[in-house]
Amino acid sequence: MKSASLVIGTVVLSTTVLFLCNFSKPRHPVDLHALQEVVEVLSSQDFNGRNAGSIQDSAIASYIANRMASYGFEPYFSEGSLHRFRYRNVESWNVVMVYRGKNASGSILVGAHYDHLGMGGPGSGSLKPDTMAFHPGADDNASGVSAAMEAARLLKETTTRKRLKKNIIFAAFGAEEKGTIGSAILADTLEKMGSLPSLMINLDMVGRLRDSVLQVGGTGTFQAADSLLGAHLDSSLHLVLKKTESGYGPSDHSVFYRSGIPVLFFSNPPHTDYHTPFDTPDKINYQGMAAIVTYVTAISRAVVVDGFEPLYRETMDTRSLPEQVRFKVSLGVIPDFTYEGEGFCAGTVIKGRPSHKAGMQDGDVVLKIDRQPVKDIESYMKILGGLEAGQIIHITILRNGQIIELEVQL
Numbered sequence: 001m002k003s004a005s006l007v008i009g010t011v012v013l014s015t016t017v018l019f020l021c022n023f024s025k026p027r028h029p030v031d032l033h034a035l036q037e038v039v040e041v042l043s044s045q046d047f048n049g050r051n052a053g054s055i056q057d058s059a060i061a062s063y064i065a066n067r068m069a070s071y072g073f074e075p076y077f078s079e080g081s082l083h084r085f086r087y088r089n090v091e092s093w094n095v096v097m098v099y100r101g102k103n104a105s106g107s108i109l110v111g112a113h114y115d116h117l118g119m120g121g122p123g124s125g126s127l128k129p130d131t132m133a134f135h136p137g138a139d140d141n142a143s144g145v146s147a148a149m150e151a152a153r154l155l156k157e158t159t160t161r162k163r164l165k166k167n168i169i170f171a172a173f174g175a176e177e178k179g180t181i182g183s184a185i186l187a188d189t190l191e192k193m194g195s196l197p198s199l200m201i202n203l204d205m206v207g208r209l210r211d212s213v214l215q216v217g218g219t220g221t222f223q224a225a226d227s228l229l230g231a232h233l234d235s236s237l238h239l240v241l242k243k244t245e246s247g248y249g250p251s252d253h254s255v256f257y258r259s260g261i262p263v264l265f266f267s268n269p270p271h272t273d274y275h276t277p278f279d280t281p282d283k284i285n286y287q288g289m290a291a292i293v294t295y296v297t298a299i300s301r302a303v304v305v306d307g308f309e310p311l312y313r314e315t316m317d318t319r320s321l322p323e324q325v326r327f328k329v330s331l332g333v334i335p336d337f338t339y340e341g342e343g344f345c346a347g348t349v350i351k352g353r354p355s356h357k358a359g360m361q362d363g364d365v366v367l368k369i370d371r372q373p374v375k376d377i378e379s380y381m382k383i384l385g386g387l388e389a390g391q392i393i394h395i396t397i398l399r400n401g402q403i404i405e406l407e408v409q410l
Helices: 002-021 032-042 057-070 138-157 183-194 225-231 253-258 286-302 378-387
Strands: 082-087 090-097 107-113 167-173 198-205 213-217 240-244 263-267 331-337 344-349 365-369 390-401 402-409
Touching: 002 167, 032 138, 032 286, 057 082, 057 090, 057 138, 082 183, 082 263, 090 138, 090 183, 107 138, 107 183, 107 286, 138 167, 138 198, 138 286, 167 183, 167 286, 183 253, 198 286, 198 402, 225 240, 225 286, 253 263, 263 286, 344 378, 365 378
Parallel strands: 107 167, 107 198, 198 263, 213 240
Antiparallel strands: 082 090, 090 167, 213 263, 331 344, 344 365, 365 390, 390 402
8 A cells, every 4th residue: 555655645646746847827917106106005094004993994995906907807796796704802804805717717816904003002903003094005915915915916917717727816815904804704715615715825025025025925835835835936036035834924825725715925034114104105015026926927827727636635734723812012123934843933123112121133033031931932922911010020132042031121
C-alpha cells in the first residue's frame, strides 16, 4: 500500500507542475486612474471615515455596487447587490456581486473590507484614541477595495463566460473593524446555501508597497500553493513575497478558512499611519498597487480559467479567531503579522508612544506583560484589553537573542 501511495502522489505532483507551467497570462493593463479614483472617493470626507453603522454606510456600499455593475457584475443574491445584516448593536452591509460563467461550476471570491474607524476616539481601534479626528483609511482599506474591484474587472475582461470554469464573486465586507462581522455572516450564509467558494482571496492594506515586499498569508491552506504563487511571480512585477502558511489572521479571510476554505491574504508590511488620521490617499503607491493587482489577477485566472483546483489542507496553526477586544490604552505598536514564532513581534514601534518612550524597538518580541506569558498576537491583545490608562507595566522582550525588561507608563 505504501508504494502504491507513492506512485499516485508522484503522478499527481507531476501533473500539477506541468499544469502550472501551462497557465496563460492575460495582457490587459491595470487602470491606474480607476485605482486612484476609488481610493480617493472612499477616503473622502463625504464618507466620514466609513465607520460601520454610520449614516454614510449604505451610500458607501451603493457606490461600490454601482461601480461593479458598470463593470458587468450582477447581484449574487436575488434580493440585490447589498446584503444587509445586523449583529448585536452593529448594522451594516456586504456588497456581493458575481460574474457567472456559461458552464461554470463553483466559484472563487475576491474580497476586501470597506469600513474603517470613522472619527476615531476611545474604543474605536485608533492608535490615537485620545484624538477625535477624521480617519480617512486610505490604505486600510480603501486600497484593498480598489484593488479587489480592479482585479475582478480584469478577470472579467480577460475571458468570456464560455471559458470560465468558475464564477467570479466580488465581495466588499462591512464591519471588519468591529470583529470581521460582515465576512463571518457572508461565509455562514454561503455555507448554509452549499455555495462556499473554492478559494477566498483577501486584500487588506495593499496601498503602501515599499521595498517591493508583498505579504502573502494562507500559503499552507491548499496543496501546491507555493507552486501557484511562484508560477505567476513575473520578474517585471518587482515583487518580493514574504509568505506565511497560516489561514488565520486579523482580517476577513480567517472566517472562510475556519469554514474549510483555502485562502490567500495579500497585504503590505505595517506603517506608522495605520489606524491614525494620517492614513491619507496622497501616501498611496499606485504603481505598487497595480503590480499587486496584476499578480492577484494572474493567480485568480489560473483558478477560474485554467482550471487549477485549490485542495484544502489544515495548517499547523489551529488557533481560533480572537474575540473583539475593546482597548482603553495603546502601547503604540503595530504588529508584524507575518511573525510565526513564540510571542508577539513589534513590526513598527510608533515614535512618542508609551512603548517607544520605554525603549522598545522595531523587531522586539514581547514574551511577557506583567509576568503574564504572551504566546501570540491574540494573547497579547487579551492582556492589553485589560490594562488601564496611567498604569505602569513591566514587559519582557527578546532582542537579538537577549532578554530585556522594560517599564512602561501607559
